[in-house]
Amino acid sequence: MKLGIVALGAVLVLTACGDAQGTAQQATGNQGKKVVAATAWEGALAKAAGAGEVKVIVPASVVHAADYEPKPSDLVAVSEADVVLYAEFEGFAGKLKEAAGGDARVEAVVLDNKPDVVRSEVRKLAALLDTKQAAEEWIAKFDRKISELSVRSKGKVVSQAFVTYMAEITGLEVVGTFGPQPITPAQVADLAAKEPALVLDNAHMPTSGGVLPDTGAKQVEIVNYPGADLDLLSVYTTNADRITAALG
Structure with a gap:
């Protein structure tokens, strides 16, 4: 399986256009797993949950992220991830799941900014990443913000x-x-x-x-x-x- 992933990566790198803007967005945190998120929304939930390295496929400047077409370099990043996050309504979700390495955890995320959904998704991702303490600290900040507004x-x-x-x-x-x-x-x-x-x-x-x-x-x-x-x-x-x- 690893040889297959390396071969896939080599082919994709050779065909890539060289624009890695989408996969260059990163956030640092307290967890060592490599997380690739389809969009900044999934990426933000992962960061809130305590994820360490988070790479985002769709540039934040894209207005309608669900219609994005992943580049070869995006799929290489997915193949190297430990965790891949996507939403079911995203048109390119199938390509991310196909590109994920055999050892990667591929997880569908519910994208809804209602506070109860956000808390649930952050805790779900924290259980996946083993970052429960960081997630609860973020949720406390989140609750203060919602109360303020x-x-x-x-x-x-x-x-x-x-x-x-x-x-x-x-x-x-x-x-x-x-x-x-x-x-x-x-x-x-x-x-x-x-x-x-x-x-x-x-x-x-x-x-x-x-x-x-x-x-x-x-x-x-x-x-x-x-x-x-x-x-x-x-x-x-x-x-x-x-x-x-x-x-x-």
């Missing part, structure tokens, strides 16, 4: 289905949702009738032309993925600040 705002909002968590955390009332399917004229009319103060749209799959452009509702782009620093807490802070600014 809770009941921060008041008002009615309509929200894209994948970002309602921010309305719930900041104390906003969700009076309607839309997506991920394209929004219809009937939905627009229904949502407008609810007279929301804000529209929370998904920054990673934004609605073309806006959701309620002819109403007084302000549209806020909510991010789900962290940046190249893999700091998941910054996602919540950024979104809360955007909501506060929109509310004036």
Whole structure:
């Protein structure tokens, strides 16, 4: 098996275009296992769980990470990993699983920024990496951040289905949702009738032309993925600040 992996790596290196931007993002922590994460979202959860070396396949600058096409150099990184993390909805997940070495642990991660899901996924990864203490320390920081942002705002909002968590955390009332399917004229009319103060749209799959452009509702782009620093807490802070600014 090892000879097969080496041979695969050699072929892929020879055909690689030389751009290793996607696999160069790293985070340091307390664990020695090599972790390759499909995106910065999985990478941030691994970092929160206490992972040491984390390499991310999709550059953080890619808006819709699920549609990314892995490069040969990305697949080489996967073949050398001890742990490979992906999400089921990612179109390239199959390629990562195929490229993983025979000794690698390949794990599907639930990507959802609702606090209870985040805690569950961080603890699951900590059990895999044997970093439970580091994970619990991070979860304590996470709980403080969520408490800090809770009941921060008041008002009615309509929200894209994948970002309602921010309305719930900041104390906003969700009076309607839309997506991920394209929004219809009937939905627009229904949502407008609810007279929301804000529209929370998904920054990673934004609605073309806006959701309620002819109403007084302000549209806020909510991010789900962290940046190249893999700091998941910054996602919540950024979104809360955007909501506060929109509310004036």
